[in-house]
Amino acid sequence: MEDQVLLGFIAIAIGVAFGILLFVPFVAISYRRRGRLGLGRTLLWLSALIYFWAIWTYTLLPLPDPDTIRCVGAITDPMSVVRDVQKAFAAPGNPLRQPALLQLVFNVLLFLPLGFFVRVLAGRGILVALAAGFGLSLLIETTQSTGVWGVYPCAYRFFDVGDLMTNTLGAVVGCTVALVVPRSLRGAEVRPDADLPRPVTRGRRALVMLCDFLGYGFLSMGAGVTVQVWLEFVVKDRAAVLDGTLSSAAATIVPSALFLVLILIGGRSIGDIAVQLRYTGSRLPAPFARLLRWAGGIGGISALQLPGGIFGFAAAVLFLVAVVLLFTTRSGRGLPGVLSGQHLVDTRADVAGPRPGARRM
Template structure:
């Protein structure tokens, strides 16, 4: 496999994994902080580039034809030994390949420790643990030949890399603590209260991200179904066709969205970013069901069902474009399904009222 194809495959797979992993993390941050400042948005973009780079670094270059299987390096001090050995051949560390490799492994994970602290608010130990876990995933991927995709490991599993990568994450977490310390100072002194939902302005960004979260959920259900089919086939010998697996995953995804919409008039993606529904008055129970059915079928629910139809791709495209147009052009950034159901999105944020306010409100 030539270098161009290797690069494209690594980056494509990395971008897909990055998308599926980062969206849930962004949702968690959205619910925690109520949105994105420009700084936080740039931080998440930086995190995206970091994980794509790590993914490409793990896989690239892919082997071209026959290759030599690599044995694990279990001694974490081997890299230090190489630095000392090569230093005897050179007077400068800047020309010592082993030292430069060691330093690169440390520097490579500094951004991860910093981002774990700055974006997720993790402590130093937790941020360092995240760095260790990511490094271990990288090394296991290499040890297993990308989890069985290749007959044997084409890159080294190196315990020394685990040490240097984790050290880099630790240094990044310390930097994050120093930079973010002022922003979080005083938070521990606040009295515990209770979470309340406070109405805020409905933004286009929040609306669009809700749509992205819905699509991500659909993709995650399909991936989970495919992995389940592989386990059934590999462990239990049950042969499950790809078409049946895909159809079942789409039905499950539709049912999950249906439960969410019928329960509160909003999709799972909207729930994730704290969007609530202000529904028009409906006559009786059946009126509510009819409006929420329209909300479901002309939104992500209909988009999901169309994937079951052989010729549904064009209609999916039309429905998706229409939903985007409505999100951009309609008042309060309503989607097509919301418009047909007479429903208006209402954005909220969760705030913690101080204990004295909670006590006062309960005694009124």
């Protein structure tokens, strides 16, 4: 039981990690296809990510010690499922307490969410759910039968045709159950009102800040790791790798510079682009207003930390001011809007109407 709980935590941790990694593009796609970011649909996609990793953790982990594995064959008789059910009901007592029947029920339940996600998130029907269930189950069984694709000298878990059948059945059942979800909430097509402008709220501005923070963080991590790899394998300067000064500098300079270029050229940060907002209107020249916008955003605030000392303290103060201004300024235009004298608008305000031929999502 403790192993199952641990595997569950592993699946949740990996799913959340991938959710964070994919959050910014997910926000951008949601605003372009649905016109907004819905909490319910976001949680559904996160659940799908966690479910995907749960499938693999529960079917492959824990990986055994190669010295302790016992090689097994394959169960290729599809009638073994029928015999297991017959034995369970023929045995005295409650049939649901029979391990063989419980395994069959578990196999069905394990793939039930897959069919549900196929209909609700992808907008597909029974045939696609059947193919997805069979394909994923076949991939898992093949992975097991090949000893995790050669990692082990032989299969340590059975390739079971019965599992293919019950897993596929679970996906079909899940897709059928998903019919209770209103049609308007299913599918991945573009909504006909996706191009219509929506109110600029503090919530959207907070989402911009979150996307900017994540975007900056990934760029920073990528720059720092790249420099460390370059020092380790190209320059072969172990002392510089251990010192970390160059990688730390790159982790600040590179994302700050990229944010500066992005805002100076296009007038919008990563978060602005994702959430479809833009700053407009200022008595200042556009390049200067954009420079002030950058200075009041995460790129400028983070760059202020580079010299260290009192500048690091000033960066922390500015960050706190930015958070406060998010909740106290109109539409949450925040520190960038105050410094540049600009206000926020929805970028779709210039769009005449919905996209021709767009289908409801």
